[in-house]
Amino acid sequence: MTGALAPTKPLTVADRCDRCGAQAYVRAVLVGGGDLLFCAHHGRRYAEALRSTGADIQDESARLTETRATAPDDER
Numbered sequence: 686m687t688g689a690l691a692p693t694k695p696l697t698v699a700d701r702c703d704r705c706g707a708q709a710y711v712r713a714v715l716v717g718g719g720d721l722l723f724c725a726h727h728g729r730r731y732a733e734a735l736r737s738t739g740a741d742i743q744d745e746s747a748r749l750t751e752t753r754a755t756a757p758d759d760e761r
């Protein structure tokens with residue numbers, strides 16, 4: 686489900702959790718314009734609270750179970 690916000694680039698292996706430094710799978714775009722990155726673990730831990738403040742949560746943790754080499758390019 687996509688919102689009306691400008692599209693953001695997918696998270697990459699270079700994106701790291703702000704809390705523990707693991708690979709980030711969740712991006713929280715704050716109302717004020719900044720964003721936070723979380724690993725799957727911390728994403729689950731903080732996403733609900735952040736969403737309650739109006740932040741836009743982009744959860745890509747589902748990609749954890751996908752086969753990276755053959756990921757379909759069905760978003761464009």
Ligand SMILES: [Zn+2]
Nearest residue numbers: 702705724727
């Ligand atoms: Zn983390």
